[in-house]
Amino acid sequence: MTRAITTIGFDADDTLWHNARFFRLTQQRFFECLADHADPATLRARLLDAEARNLGHYGYGVKGFVLSMIETAIDVTDRRVPAAVIADLIAAGREMLEHPVELLPHARTAIETLAARHRLVLLTKGDLLDQERKLAQSGLGELFDAVEIVSDKTPGTYTDVFGRHGDGAARAMMIGDSLRSDVIPMIAAGGWGVHVPHAPADWALEAAEPPRASARFRELAHLGELPALIARLTGE
Numbered sequence: 561m562t563r564a565i566t567t568i569g570f571d572a573d574d575t576l577w578h579n580a581r582f583f584r585l586t587q588q589r590f591f592e593c594l595a596d597h598a599d600p601a602t603l604r605a606r607l608l609d610a611e612a613r614n615l616g617h618y619g620y621g622v623k624g625f626v627l628s629m630i631e632t633a634i635d636v637t638d639r640r641v642p643a644a645v646i647a648d649l650i651a652a653g654r655e656m657l658e659h660p661v662e663l664l665p666h667a668r669t670a671i672e673t674l675a676a677r678h679r680l681v682l683l684t685k686g687d688l689l690d691q692e693r694k695l696a697q698s699g700l701g702e703l704f705d706a707v708e709i710v711s712d713k714t715p716g717t718y719t720d721v722f723g724r725h726g727d728g729a730a731r732a733m734m735i736g737d738s739l740r741s742d743v744i745p746m747i748a749a750g751g752w753g754v755h756v757p758h759a760p761a762d763w764a765l766e767a768a769e770p771p772r773a774s775a776r777f778r779e780l781a782h783l784g785e786l787p788a789l790i791a792r793l794t795g796e
Contacts, residue, residue: 565752565794567726568674569718570704571736572684572691574758575783576667577698582659583625583763586652590629593645598636607632608764615765619711621687626653657690661697664758666784668700673787675703681725682707683717683734685741713741718749735786740768747774752793754786755779 573579590607591600598606610628618624629649633641674680682704684691691709695701706725710717722732733752736742743753753776771777780786 565678565731565733565790567679567681567722567732568790569681569683569722569732569734569746570671571734571738571742572682572694573686574737575664575735575742575756576671576700577664577694578662580758580763582656586625586629586656589652590633590649593648594633594636594641603632603636606636610635612765619687620685622653622656622690623687625656626650629653657687657693661694663698663700664783666782666786670783670786671700671703674790678790679705679726681705681721683713683721684709685711685713713745715745715748718746718751722749722751733790735783738766739770740766743777744768744771747771747776752776752778754789756781756783756786 591603610632614624614628618627688709708721718729722729726732729749729751734742734746735754737758743755746753
């Protein structure tokens with residue numbers, strides 16, 4: 561019998577390895593640097609507004625986040641932000657780009673198990689050099705048949721990627737922690753979307769309602785449940 565799912569796509573950050581916690585730590589450092597100018601709630605809201613405005617210019621990742629922090633610092637201080645604060649934010653960003661990779665539970669086992677019977681594609685957003693560094697340090701690189709680092713994840717992205725690296729989106733599955741980026745557009749492209757939530761709650765700009773009405777939506781507690789799910793769906 562021809563398998564219904566031949567290609568499996570994986571998000572990287574907060575799906576295979578930790579990432580959001582470094583953003584949270586740096587954001588706390590940002591709050592502390594500007595504590596004399598605004599309270600954390602105000603700074604959080606202003607920073608989120610800056611990130612939303614800047615996504616189309618800087619894309620996703622550490623560099624865009626640092627530039628948004630600097631822009632917010634300039635804004636909340638009426639352009640009087642001390643140079644030392646800017647220097648500290650730049651240093652914080654550099655530290656984020658150097659943090660060691662720590663795989664999430666079950667990530668390696670799931671990838672190794674599925675690589676034996678399926679084409680695997682790493683499909684992620686973010687800074688090119690940073691994502692390449694993390695993939696190299698993860699030790700998972702050789703298990704993927706293809707790696708795609710994209711500026712955004714849309715139905716068209718999934719149609720294109722799984723058309724080039726598989727049998728089309730309809731016979732592919734995408735696994736990730738973001739409903740907005742990893743699940744909903746993949747289902748719109750005709751594929752399977754599997755949500756593996758990462759606690760605490762994900763970035764506000766990635767939040768969305770689960771597409772529970774779709775027959776191709778699934779949610780798992782962790783990646784350890786993934787091989788069994790795929791076995792059930794493919795009758796293996």
